[in-house]
């Protein structure tokens with residue numbers, strides 16, 4: 588049984604993410620209103636159902652995935668130190684800004700290939716939950732199945748740790764990817780113009796979320812669009828107004844989404860199969 592002190596500490600632990608969410612909501616709502624005016628309020632109202640699913644999955648992430656990840660990453664980090672597997676490159680010889688740039692660039696390269704893996708049959712059922720939002724808002728960046736959230740963080744952080752990046756650089760990479768990841772899910776017709784050849788814009792990432800047609804199987808990077816251009820997966824003809832979502836019969840509600848990858852595994856042992864994996 589939890590005593591009162593433990594319950595108090597638990598509540599305090601939850602306050603920081605709650606405050607972070609509230610500040611994000613304020614900042615992104617202000618940004619959307621500045622960019623799109625009253626139309627942004629209409630978008631927000633139309634997205635209410637999807638937003639409540641996204642927030643539910645964010646709470647599951649906070650309560651169950653985050654503690655499991657913290658434990659696993661600490662174990663993996665300890666194992667790497669003991670085995671001496673990490674690259675023996677002295678990152679401290681470089682200025683901090685160069686290390687910060689290197690970790691974000693390397694993190695996006697790793698994330699690009701990890702994301703392509705998530706679009707293959709074994710990992711797609713869990714990743715499909717992120718794609719199932721039909722009314723994308725910044726909260727879509729919080730909508731991940733626990734399996735997807737866990738494998739993403741484990742693959743990205745382990746790969747960067749193997750490159751010998753110091754812990755502070757891993758934190759920088761996580762923060763940039765998290766907040767920039769939320770931003771590119773906003774419903775903004777921003778393409779960045781010529782800068783879109785360097786950075787992923789909200790319009791570019793929206794194409795990644797289209798339900799069918801051009802855009803499916805494109806735009807896997809989060810920060811730098813150069814990776815999609817280099818590996819021939821770039822599709823950014825302008826603002827995206829195509830329908831979003833997935834053809835997979837996931838069903839509505841957070842519970843259906845949590846259960847979906849299990850349903851797919853069961854279905855794969857039966858003659859009936861379906862779903863997108865590109």
Ligand SMILES: [Zn+2]
Pocket residue numbers: 702705706714718795
């Ligand atoms: Zn994807």
Ligand SMILES: [Zn+2]
Pocket residue numbers: 717772792795796
């Ligand atoms: Zn996305």
